Amino acid sequence: MLRPILIWPDPLLKKKAQPVTAVDDSVRTLVKDMFETMYDADGVGLAAPQVGVLQRLIVLDTSPRDEGAQPLAMVNPVIVAAEGTAVWGEGCLSIPGENEDVERAATVTVRFQDESGAERQLTTGGLLAIAIQHEVDHLDGVVFVDHVSTLKRELIRKRMKKLKAADEKPAPARPAAKRTARR
Numbered sequence: 001m002l003r004p005i006l007i008w009p010d011p012l013l014k015k016k017a018q019p020v021t022a023v024d025d026s027v028r029t030l031v032k033d034m035f036e037t038m039y040d041a042d043g044v045g046l047a048a049p050q051v052g053v054l055q056r057l058i059v060l061d062t063s064p065r066d067e068g069a070q071p072l073a074m075v076n077p078v079i080v081a082a083e084g085t086a087v088w089g090e091g092c093l094s095i096p097g098e099n100e101d102v103e104r105a106a107t108v109t110v111r112f113q114d115e116s117g118a119e120r121q122l123t124t125g126g127l128l129a130i131a132i133q134h135e136v137d138h139l140d141g142v143v144f145v146d147h148v149s150t151l152k153r154e155l156i157r158k159r160m161k162k163l164k165a166a167d168e169k170p171a172p173a174r175p176a177a178k179r180t181a182r183r
Contacts, residue, residue: 003037003051007164008094008143009157017047017054017139020075023117027057031073031115034059043093045131047138050094058135062127069128074112077136080121081109088130090144096163098156102147104133 006013020027030053038046038059048057061071084106091099107125110132114120124132134144145153 014141047135077112
């Protein structure tokens with residue numbers, strides 16, 4: 001099921017997500033919905049808070065931009081090690097149309113549970129490392145524009161508020177079709 005993606009500066013995106021206490025069918029359904037929502041929006045990552053669920057859960061699939069990558073669901077991810085630095089142009093499904101350079105660790109090691117609840121650990125670099133850091137930030141109430149200058153962030157905030165306002169306006173009423181009497 002597609003879920004609506006919250007648009008920043010929605011206040012829910014600033015809240016810290018709570019740990020998932022049990023990986024059960026409801027979590028697996030959320031994972032499925034999040035993958036469907038992410039693919040529909042042409043994203044490579046999505047965090048549960050972005051769809052209004054304050055749980056520590058992310059989904060990732062960098063394969064459209066990173067050959068050989070596989071879809072991943074991470075429950076309760078924790079970055080346990082980070083090395084080096086890399087600057088990537090980042091975008092976000094909650095901040096559509098915006099892209100800014102962000103400096104992050106080049107390589108990360110993340111500990112998490114998979115969809116069956118099994119403990120796993122992954123060390124990775126490249127786009128997947130960047131995406132993991134970006135999505136884990138969402139779990140802590142941080143969006144990528146929190147890593148850019150105040151001026152850039154405020155300009156983006158204004159554009160997002162304008163976008164949200166345009167989406168919330170009702171469609172203008174269409175005039176009734178004029179009927180002409182024909183004899």
